[in-house]
Amino acid sequence: MAAMFTGYYKFRERSYFLQQTADAIEEEVNAGTLGIGPYSEFGDVGEVEALKLFTQRVEGHRNEQRRRCSSWTSPPTRPPPPASRRRLDSASTRRTVLDDWEGDHNTEARRVLYVAGSRAQQLLVCAVHRKHVGRVGDLLAAKGVPYINS
Known part of the structure; x- marks a missing residue:
């Protein structure tokens, strides 16, 4: 019973973190599309720079999600596998x-x-x-x- 509950909890936690990351990425897309928040300073002429910032921020969200989920997918004594x-x-x-x-x-x-x-x-x-x-x-x-x- 305990193993089943732990497996369910891991699944729920992973789903929660994945949804949280998806929501954060969607927020970045909306901000970039509307030119608000960190993208407000770029305007039409800074599209390449805005895209670079967007990519950097999305990768930050993805790396944070990987860090949070790594404790659920690998034992704490072993480092998570490299992003291959x-x-x-x-x-x-x-x-x-x-x-x-x-x-x-x-x-x-x-x-x-x-x-x-x-x-x-x-x-x-x-x-x-x-x-x-x-x-x-x-x-x-x-x-x-x-x-x-x-």
């Missing part, structure tokens, strides 16, 4: 999530990417390392997804 872009399932291949996406492989990493992207209601901002921008652009274009490369 490698596959999240147990297969010992060297494929990345982009390889899985291109190869249409059904993996946990690809499912996580899908869930993250499908939650966006109006705008999805995706920070991609410059060496992968072309690959991501090709994948989006192949599916007819409009995107801006900045």
